[in-house]
Amino acid sequence: MFANVKASLQAKADLITKSLHQDNGDTFVNEMSKQIRAKYFDKQGNKKKLRKTNTDLFRVHDSGDLFSSRYIAAWIRICEQFPTIRFWFPTREWKRDSQLPHLQKLANLKNVCIKPSAIYVDEPAPQVDGLDAGTSVYTSKAKAEQDGHFVCPATYVKGKDGKILATCQAHNCNLCFIKGCKKGIAYLAH
């Protein structure tokens, strides 16, 4: 990982931890909401149209997870402020019994998809009460389909240059953001 990316992730983690301890997450909620508002909306409060970002959708966490009940509570406050954005959270925290009720509370919001991730490669996507259909990583497309999954096109469909078209927008796909989706999703490892 590049040093500047690592430093930025660490700064973000520090802000979250400090805020959860010192002001019950208020600073984090305000900062995150401010960033979403600035990126997704213009000054009049209308959704922006961006070339690289679908401003109806927000994938939470490139790294990290919903690690505590306080952190989940902070995200509930953020998602409630943006009913016109659909949020998708991948998580492995469903494995912890103490976390599940908090995840279910967040998943209760109409604009939130909580997708439990499988713990092991080639393991079927988990189905967890109160959460949306899960996701998994597979080493074989045939095996993933045999196990009943939709296989994410952004992990295997290539463009003319032979490179994988690795964005949801390239495939006009938003399955991970569809609430109530019952189909497990597999990402192909490569």
Ligand code: SF4
């Ligand atoms: S399944 Fe669709 S929405 Fe989910 S990551 Fe792949 S392309 Fe994106």
